[in-house]
Amino acid sequence: MSEKNGIRLSWVFVAVAVVSGAALLYDIAPAGASDDHDEARELRDSGEVMPLSGLLARPELDGLRVLEADLERKHGRMVYELELLDAAGRVDKRYFDAISGEPLGNRVED
Amino acid sequence: MVLENQKVLVWDPFVRVFHWSLVLFYLVAWVSAEEWASLHEQAGYFILVLLGLRIVWGVIGTQHARFRDFVYGGTVTVGYLRSLRAGTPRHYLGHNPAGGWMVIALLLSLAVAGVSGILIGDAEHGVWKEIHEGSANLTLLLVVVHVSGVVLASLIHGENLVRAMLTGHKMRRSEDV
Numbered sequence: 001m002s003e004k005n006g007i008r009l010s011w012v013f014v015a016v017a018v019v020s021g022a023a024l025l026y027d028i029a030p031a032g033a034s035d036d037h038d039e040a041r042e043l044r045d046s047g048e049v050m051p052l053s054g055l056l057a058r059p060e061l062d063g064l065r066v067l068e069a070d071l072e073r074k075h076g077r078m079v080y081e082l083e084l085l086d087a088a089g090r091v092d093k094r095y096f097d098a099i100s101g102e103p104l105g106n107r108v109e110d
Numbered sequence: 111m112v113l114e115n116q117k118v119l120v121w122d123p124f125v126r127v128f129h130w131s132l133v134l135f136y137l138v139a140w141v142s143a144e145e146w147a148s149l150h151e152q153a154g155y156f157i158l159v160l161l162g163l164r165i166v167w168g169v170i171g172t173q174h175a176r177f178r179d180f181v182y183g184g185t186v187t188v189g190y191l192r193s194l195r196a197g198t199p200r201h202y203l204g205h206n207p208a209g210g211w212m213v214i215a216l217l218l219s220l221a222v223a224g225v226s227g228i229l230i231g232d233a234e235h236g237v238w239k240e241i242h243e244g245s246a247n248l249t250l251l252l253v254v255v256h257v258s259g260v261v262l263a264s265l266i267h268g269e270n271l272v273r274a275m276l277t278g279h280k281m282r283r284s285e286d287v
Contacts, residue, residue, distance in 0.1 A: 003119075006172040010122035013163055013171075017127060020159045028148045074147065075232050095234065105234045 043071070049078050049098035058101060063087060071098055079104065120203055121278040122172040128164050129275055132157065136220070136249065143246075151227075158224040161217055174204035181214065182207040194262075201267050202287045203280060209263070212256050219249045 043049045052069055055061075061084070068083040078098035085091055095104040121129075139153040168177040180202075182190070190207040193199045199206065205213060223245040229238040264271045274280045 003172070007119075007122055009170075010124040010167075010172060010175075013124035013167055014127045017124070017131065017160060017163055021131070021156050024152045024156045024159070025149075028152050072147075 043078065043098075049080075050101050052080065055080055055082075055096055055098075055101050058096075058103075060103065064092075067091065116282045117279050118203070118282050119278050120174050120280045121275060122175055123278070124163070124167055124171070125175045126275060126278055128160055128167075131160055132220070135160070136253075140246070140250075154224050154227045157220055161221050161224065164217065177214075180205035180207075180210035182210060187211060194266075197266065199263070199266060200287055201283055201285060203282055206263065206287075208259060209256075212252065212259065216249065216252050216256065219245050219252055223249060 049071065052071075056066065061082075063086070065085040066082055067085050068081075070081040072079050072081055074095075080096040080098050082094050082096065083091060084094060096102065097104055135153045135157050139150055139157065142150040142153065167175050170176075173179055187207040187210075190199060194208065202209075223242060226238045226241040226245060230236065230242055231238075233239060260271045269281065
């Protein structure tokens with residue numbers, strides 16, 4: 001391969017990279033769409049997700065302080081993410097299905 | 111005849127675009143990890159596409175882009191590292207042996223991070239998540255060593271390697287490998 005052809009082919013690789021990059025980044029959900037307040041309110045008002053107050057009434061949250069509550073879309077599913085502080089001072093992230101209120105799992109952050 | 115101090119194009123356009131895109135999207139993936147899932151995932155896919163293209167380019171690309179040009183055996187690499195410690199390394203027009211292995215390490219580490227990220231799927235825990243976070247952290251460590259190596263080599267040889275990766279040009283020297 002001559003040097004000139006090498007550089008030409010190099011530009012072809014650049015073009016492929018740019019086009020695939022643009023295609024991949026094209027359908028990103030806008031920032032905060034997953035925890036956007038308007039969308040959250042809309043979903044709650046339409047009855048598609050349970051209200052946060054209903055979730056907070058769950059018995060497994062007794063005695064825990066809610067530091068942060070987010071409604072997020074994770075892998076196409078609406079999920080409440082709660083950051084909880086227990087009596088021992090440990091911070092714990094827990095996920096709940098936003099439609100049924102079912103617990104999904106947690107992640108200890110300390 | 112090889113002319114002394116001749117300006118040559120060492121890094122072709124794709125090598126440069128690849129390098130800086132990787133820098134940008136590794137940063138994007140890192141920052142968006144906990145904040146913006148869809149951006150994090152698409153940045154990861156794009157990094158994998160870039161890696162795939164780079165591997166093909168490493169076989170068919172221009173002279174200094176090829177693995178054959180910069181992956182040296184153990185003896186040469188150890189010898190290079192010794193000469194680096196002594197402060198008298200040889201000047202390479204392309205990647206030096208240590209830099210060459212850094213390229214391989216970064217490609218592998220990022221490939222593991224990308225693939226394990228896909229394999230996490232819906233899980234909030236699990237072995238893939240551990241591997242994903244481990245390889246992402248390893249990549250950061252490699253980046254720190256890489257940048258240190260670039261600074262060190264730039265100082266020793268009195269050339270600006272960061273600029274070379276932007277413009278593609280380096281000055282050829284008569285004693286070059």
